[in-house]
Amino acid sequence: TLDGLNALLSQLGADPIPKISGLAAHPLSRPIDIYRVYLADIVARLIGCEAPLVYESLQSPTSTANGDLVLPVPRLRLKDGKKPADQCSNLEAAFPESHPLFRKPKATGIHLPLYFSPLSLSRLVLPYIFQRQQAYGSNLDTGLRNDPTAPATTDRKKVIIEFSSPNIAKEFHAGHLRSTIIGAFVSNLYQSMDWDVVKINYLGDWGKQFGLLAVGWQRFGSEDELARQPLKHLLDVYARINAAFKPEQEASKRARDEGRDTAEIESQGLFAERNAFFRRMEDGDAEALALWSRFRDISIDRYVATYARLNIGFDEYSGESQVKTETIKRVEALLQENGVYTEHNGSWAIDFEKHGSKGLGLAVVRGRTGTTTYLLRDVAAVLDREAKYAFDKMIYVVSTEQDLYFRRVFRTLELIGRADLASRLQHVNFGKVVSLSSRLGTVQLLSDILDQSRDALHEVMRRNTVKYAQVADPDAVAEAVGISAVMVQDMSGKRINNYPFDISRMTSFEGDTGPYLQYCHARLNSILRKAGLTRDDLVDHLSQHPDGLDADVLSKQHCVDLLRLMAQYPDVTATALRNLEPSTVLTYLFRLTHQLSSCYDVLQVVGAEGGRDVMLARAALYEGARQVLENGMRLLGLSPVESK
Ligand code: ARG
Incomplete structure (x- = not known):
């Protein structure tokens, strides 16, 4: 609470937190x-400008070496006729000599870097982290959610996050893997920021390929196989019928390329059966739908x-x-009314170029044989979801290969007069995984990818025979850590980057990998265990000896730097909410773990000089760091393992 916070501040000798209205401060x-x-309060008083302007001008340096916050003085737009560098050094001179929260700053040119006081x-x-625990870094349980001076609001915003979305009877490819990992992160992030999150898996469960699968099932299907390995069997059936279909497809493509009519070819053989x-x-048709719905249900079950x-x-x-069919009809009626639906070689299409969208080309909306298209279904799905959920925002996590496609979806909504709806939609895209299948052999299903990473990790664990013998449940550890390996590899770079699937690198315990993060978390866990302490011991100690870490923060830069990083975590999640980049959080966690590993020698817990009080204070420091690491890992969708 604000009172609790002010109590901590007064222990430090600071005045209660200044009340400034109009700040987006949390x-x-x-x-x-x-x-x-x-x-904002200090600087505004010193130079007589508006506190919110100062607040907004403050920046976070990319490295803690350059301060905890930095004030670029030109942003204050001071009208005293002086040069910015002089304004900056005047500000330095006027800054309080000693302040409970800040060290005396030193100007560097036009920038005033500010460092938080170690104490x-x-x-x-x-204490802040201990108090917030799992909520540290989130907007949950803050009582007042935004500006503490503003009235509390209860209406949470609703976001739909659509991700993973594999195609039934087809391979679960790298695009689906990335969508799953990134989509889960985006969902966790919005949830942690107190949004009402609806997670939707938009299956590829319709279209002509389903017709082809059904034709394949009539030839190659086996009830026994379907019961034994449903997803594998459907894949197999589809692959076989698709192989048989290939020659026909190629003949049709050749005809099209040569400008001949394809209607004749497509009215025979598997083409005709499929259609x-x-x-x-x-x-x-009830019978056709019954078969389709069986395949769909079985697949969902496995997913x-x-x-x-x-x-x-x-x-x-x-x-x-x-x-909904009615919605599809409504979209088409709107397209007609708005004069953007045109007949094109027997099909219905939108010529985006003609309607002010250069580069979007022409897209078929209803096919020549009268069937709906991917595009038409997607546009109608937006309207269905609006009716069902009344969402404030909807995010599609889909690969960059569909960039153009989603621009068409959004543009189509604008063309039918729903610009308001289009503006609430966002396509969160990502690059490719280079050669996933060739490196992993025969992966086709998500479970294959997870199994192979788990097994590879298990192999790495077995190499260290001594340690391996001490692991209580190696299967469970291999599963959790193996999955972290895949996920961390995926989230290490910016979403847009391509990356190679490298199973030996991602399962290594060295370097910035999932196993390394897991190892760091387990190591932090073992500190308390080895010292024979519980979390409650630490909470007690912290409340009775708020000064327990004073000696360390005053003499050891490692300790200060660790705390400075820990303080940043909620800023990191706030940034991530803006850019929806898992790497923003992951990069931070690696900085944190690197800082931790340089602390262990300098700040020992068991056998600390200074006796039990120092031991408890340092254990609290590490427990705080562990909490931050755990929160970050969970946000990314990783399950921290308890012991190493
Ligand atoms: N099933 C599609 C695919 O595998 C992805 C679906 C993306 N979402 C959407 N609303 N179109 O390519």
Whole structure:
């Protein structure tokens, strides 16, 4: 609470937190905002400008070596006729000689870098983390959610996050893997920021390929195989019929390339069988739909089990098949009314170029044989979801290969007069995984990818025979750490970057990998265990000896730097909410773990000089760091393992 915070501040000798209205400050969930508010107040008084302007001008340096916050003085737009560098050194001179929260700053050119006072870090930030625990870094349980001076609001915003979305009876490829990992992160992030999150899996469960699968099932299907390995069998059936279909498809493509009519070719053989079956599905034929719905249900059943290994649960398994026919008709009527629907070689299309969208080309909306398209179903799905959920925002986590496609979806909504709706949609894209299959051999399903990483990790563990013998449940550890390996590799770079799937690198315990993060977390866990301490011991100690870490923060830069990093975490998650980049959080966690590993020698717990009080104070420091690491890992969707 604000009172609790002010009590901590008064122990430090600081005045209560200044009340400044109109600031987007979250002092109860982001400790650095406390410092920002004080700074805004101090600087505004010193030079007689508006505190909110100072607040907004403050920046976070990319490295803690350049300060905890920095004030670029030109941003204050002072009208005293002096040069910015002089304004800056005047500000330095006027800054209080000693302040409970800040060290005396030293100007560097036009920038005033500010450093938090070491004592404020240990006495403010550490209890802060202990108090917030799992909520540290989130907007949950803050009581007042935003500006503490503003009235509390209860209406949470709703976001739909659509991710993973594999195609039934087809390979779960790298694009689906990345969508799953990034989508889960984006969902966790919004949840932690107190949004009402609806997770949708939009299955590829409709379209002509389903007609082809059904034709394949009539030839190659086996009930026994389907019961034994449903996903594998459907893949197999589809692969076989697809192989048989290839020659026909190629003949049709050749005809098209040569400018001949393809209608004749497509009215025979598997083409005709496929189209006829899909036609039956679209016409609502009970028998056709029964087969389709069996395949769909069986597949979802298996997906649910595999996503559970990643701690992912969807609120809705929707899919292309679930889009309402009436809505599809409504979209087409709107296209007509708005004069953007044109007939094109027997199909219905939108010529985006003609309607002010250069580069979007022409897209078929309803096919020549009268069937709906991916695009038409997607546009209608937006309207269905709006009616069902009244969302404030909807995010599609899909690869960059569909960049153009999503621009068409959004543009189509604008063209039917729903610019308001289009503006609430966002496509969160990502690059490719280079040669996933060739490196892993025969992966086709998500469970294959997870199995192979788990097994590779298990192999790495076995190499250290001594340690291996001490692991209580090696299978469980291999599973959790193996999955972290895949996920961390995926989230290490910016989303847009491509990366190679490198199983030996990602399962290594060295370098910035998932196993390394897991190892760091387990090591922090073992500190308390080895010292024979519980969390409650630490909480007690911290409240009775708020000065326990004073000697360390005053003499050891390692300790100060660790706390400075720990204070940043809520700022990191706030940045991540803006850019939706898992790497923002992951890069931070690696900085934190690197800082930790340089602390262990300097700040020992067991056998610390200075006796039990020092031991407890340092154990609290490490426990605080562990909490931050755990929160970051969970946000990324990783399950921290308890012991190494
Ligand atoms: N099933 C599609 C694919 O595998 C991805 C679906 C993306 N979402 C959407 N609303 N179109 O390529």
